[in-house]
Amino acid sequence: SNVRQAILDASAAHPAPAGVHYTYGTAGFRMNADLLDPVMYRVGLLATLRSKALGGKVIGVMVTASHNPVRDNGVKLVDPMGEMLKQSWEGYATQLANAQTHEEVADLYFSIAQECEIDLDQSASVVVGRDTRPSGEALVASLIDGLTASGAIVTDLGLKTTPQLHFVTRCLNDPSYGTPTEEGYYQKISDAYKTLVAGLEPLKITVDCAHGVGAPKLRDLTTYLGDALDVTVVNGDVEHGILNYHVGADFVKVNVKQPEGFDLAPNGIYCSFDGDADRIVFYYADEAGAFHLLDGDRITALVGAFIIETVRQAGLDLQVGVVQTAYANGNSTHYLRDSLQVPVAFTQTGVKHLHHKAEEYDIGVYFEANGHGTVIFSTAARNTIRNATHGDAKALHILRSLINVINETVGDAISDMLVVLGVLAHRQWALADWDALYKDLPSRLVKVVVGNRHAFKTINADTQLEEPADLQARIDAEVAKVSRGRSFVRPSGTEDVVRVYAEAETREECDTLAYTVAGLVF
Template sequence: MTGAHSSGTIVEAAEMHPAPNGVVYQYGTAGFRTKADILDSVMTRCALIAALRSRKVGGQWIGMMITASHNPPEDNGVKLVEAMGNMLTEKWEALATEMANKPTPEAVLEYYEEIAFKNNIDLKSPARVVLARDTRASGARLQACVIDGLKAAGAEIRDFGYLTTPQLHYMVRCLNTNGAYGTPTEQGYYEKFGGAFKRALRGKKPTGTLTVDCANGVGGPKLAELIKYLPPKSEGLEIIIVNDNVVKPEALNVECGADFVKTNQRAPPSSGAGPNDRCCSLDGDADRVVYYFKDGNSMFHLLDGDRIATLVATFLGDLVRTSGLADQIKLGVVQTAYANGAATHFVKDNLKLKVECTPTGVKYLHHEAEGMDIGVYFEANGHGTVVFSPDTLKTIAAYEPRSPGQKESLDTLKACIDLINSAVGDALSDALLVEVILAHKNWGAEEWLGTYNDLPNRLLKVIVKDRNMFKTADAERQLVKPEGVQKLIDAEVQKVRQGRSFARASGTEDAVRVYAEGATRAEADDLARKVAEIVKAAGAA
C-alpha cells in the first residue's frame, strides 16, 4: 500500500469523515482524547500527519495508537509515536492540532501540502505507519477512519490489531532499529520481557502472590499471554488476574484500574485480596501501574509512582555501585510538583541522588531523564520508566568486572535494562521490575512501605471562569499570574509545619488544581482549603 498521495483522494477521505460544527480539538499530553462519536474526522486527519511525519524522518515507521487510556468507555482518542518509540515532538503536536481544526476538506489538502512544502517533505517518498488500538467499542470504527487517511496519503500500513499502548511503542522502536531492541511481534515482546525477568530474578523467588487488576482493558489478555513466558509459579511469581473482562467494553475502567485506586485511595471493590496481599492496578491501555495493599487492620496503603521511583532508584543505584561503575555512571530522579515531599527528601538525603522537577506530563519528564546517565521517572499516577543514555549502555556493555560479586551485580543490571521498556512507561514491564526488586530484597509490600513516611496531602479542584488567567513558573510550583496570589499562598504555607502548596491550571478543564502537604492530615486539609479559597477569589476577580 505504498505510493504518493493524490490530491483527489485526500479531499475524498476528508469528505468521508467531515468535522463536526463548533468542536475545537487540542492535541494534549496524550494526544487527542474526547467523546468517541466526534473523533472520526480527527482520526483521518491525524493519519495524514503520521504519513507526513514518516516521510520527514526518511520513511521510518511512525506509530498511531487508538486509545483513551483511563477515560470512561464512551471516550476514545489517538496519539502518535515517534520513530524511537517516544512521544510526538511538540512542533508536530501543534501541526496535528491545526490539521484537526481545518474547516473543510479543501483546507485539509491545502494544509497537508503546506506542511510538506515548509518542511521539505517529498510527497513521493515512502511513508510507513504502525497501527494498534485498545478494546473500546468505538475502536474498529475509528481505525477504519485512520486507514482511509493513510491510504489517501499513500502510506504503507502495519496493523497490529489489539495491543497495549506500550506494546505499540515497542513495535515502532523494534521496526526502526532493525530488531536491535527486540523482535517486532507480540511473541517477540513476551520473549524479551519474560526472558529478562527470569534473568533478573537470578533464582530468587518473590514472596507471596501478586493480584493484578487489569481495569477490564487490553492489559488483561496481554498479561495472561505474558505469564506463559515467565518462570512457572513454583519457581517464580504467582500472578492472580482480576478485572479482565474485555467482552463487555462498557466495563472498562469502571470501579477499577490505576486511576480509580489513585483518586479514591482504596482498592477496587472486586479485588478480593487478603491482608498484606500485594496488589497492583493497570489503567485501560496498560501504560500506568500503582501498587497497594491492606494491612492486618484492613487499612489501605497506596504504593504509587513516587514509591516505585524510589524503589527503582535505590536498587539500580546499588547495582551501579556494587558492580564497580559508580565513578562512571550517575543516576538521577525526575519528579513533578505532585511528588510527595517525603519522597523528594528520601532521594536527596538518603540516596544522595540528584532530583529534577519538571511540569506535569510524561513528555517533560522523559525529556529531562534523557539528559541523565540513568534517569528514573514516575509520575505519582504510576506512569514512568527508566531511561539509559547511549553512552551509559556502552559503558555497561564494555565493563569488565573485577570480582564475582561485581559480575553478579553487572549481570543483574544488564537483565534489568532488558526488562525496562525505555521507550515509554509500560505497566507490565514496570510491575515485573518491582517484583524483581522485592524478590532481591526479600521484601513484601509492608517493608517497601516502611522506607519512608509520606507527608499527608490533599488535592482539590477549584472551578474557575477562565483557567488561562493562571500562569505558572518554576515547573508549575509558583503562580506568576494573577499577580499577588502567590504571596497570599506563601503566607498560608508559612503557618503550617512541613507545609507546601501550589496551584496550577488544569490541562483539560476550566479548573485550577490545588495541592497541599502538611505534617498532619488536619494541617494538610486546612492548608488546601485556604489556598483553594485564595484561588477561588482570584478566579472570580
C-alpha cells in the same frame, strides 16, 4: 494533483462537527469518542507527513483514552524511537484538527509539507494500535482512511497496550531493541525477568487490569513467564463497557483506596494498571486491614535505591539521577535527596518532560506520582554495563537483566511490574518493608471547575502561577500558615479543570490548605 483529490474525496466521509475546538495536548487528542471521527482522519494525514519527513521511518499511532471513562477516546502519535511526537509538530496536529472545510484540510497537508521541506515522493509507513474501547474499531478505520488517502503503508496491529505499540514502533526502526511484534515483546521481557530472578523464590501477585487491554495482554505474558511468577488477573471484563469504572491505577491513586471487584488478603502483593496499561500503582492491606498505597514516588525510591546500590557494587562509575514533578510527595524527594544522596530534578507534568530530563543522566529514573514512568540508560551507560569485565559478577548480572526487563521507550505497567517484583525478590521484601522506606506527608489533590482554565499559566516546573496576577501571592500566604506546607495550582492538560495540590505536616493542615486554595481559584 491525484493525492490532493484523494485527500478531498476521503475527507468528505469525515465531516467536522460545528463549534468544537480540538487541542493536541500532553496526551494527544482526548475527548468524547463521538467527536473524534474527523480528528482521526486528519491524524492519519499527519502521521503520513511525519513518516515522510523522517525519510520513511515508521511512525506509531495509538488510539486510547487511558484512564478516562469508556465513552471517551483519544489518539497520539509515536515517533520512531518510541518517544512522544516531537513537540513542534503538536501545533500542526491542532491546526489540521480544527480545519473548517475539506479544502482547508488538503491545503494544510501541502502547506505543512512545504514548511517542513518534506519530499512528498518519499514513502511513508505507519503502525496502528488501539485499546479495548468499543469506539476504537471505527476510529481506527477513519485513521486508516487518512493514511491510505495520503499513500502510507499501514500495519494495523489491533489490540495493544500503549507501551506495546511504542515497543513495536521502536523495534521496527531499531531492530537491536527487539523483535517488532507482540510476541517479541513478551519474549524479551519474560526472558529478562527469568534471568533477573533466577534462583530466587518466585513471587505471587494479583493484578487489577481496570477491565482494559492489560488483562488479555498480561494473561498472554504469563504463558511466557512459566513458574517464574504467579500472576492472578482480576478486573479483566473488557466486554461490558465498565473500563476504568471504580477500578484501575487512577481510581486507586486518586481515592487512596482499593479498587472494587476483589478482596485484599493481609500482606499480599497487589497492583492496578490503568486502561491502556502504561501506569501502575501497588498496594496491600496490613494485619489490621488498613490500606497502604505504593505509588509512583515509591517506585522511584525502590528502584532508584536498588539501581544505585547495584551500580556501586558492580564498581561502575555511572551517574544515577531521578526526575519528579511537583505532584511528588515532599517526603519522597526528601528521602531521595537526603538519605540516598541522589540528584533529583523537577520538570513540568507530562512524561515527555520527565523523559527528556532523565536523558541527562547515565541512568535516569522517572515516575509521575500517579505511576507513569520508567528507567532509561544512556548509550554510554549501556555499553559500560555490557562490557564491564571487573566488578562484582552478581551486580553486573542484575544490571544486565534489568536493562532488558525495562521498557525504555515509555512508562509500561507490565514491564514496571516486573521491575518492581524483581527488586522485591532480590531484597526479599514484603510490600510493608518497601512502605517503610519513608513516610508520606499528608497530601490532597482537588479538581476545580473554572470558567476558563487557560487563564492559569504556570512557571518553574508548574510550582508557581504567573497568571492570574496576584493569585500566587495569595497562595503563598496560605502556605505560610501551615507547617511543611506546599501547594500549587495548574490547569489540567487532559480534563477541563484546574488542579489544586496541597501537602502539610498534618492531615488537618493539609486539607485546610487544599480547600482554602481551591476557594481562591474558584
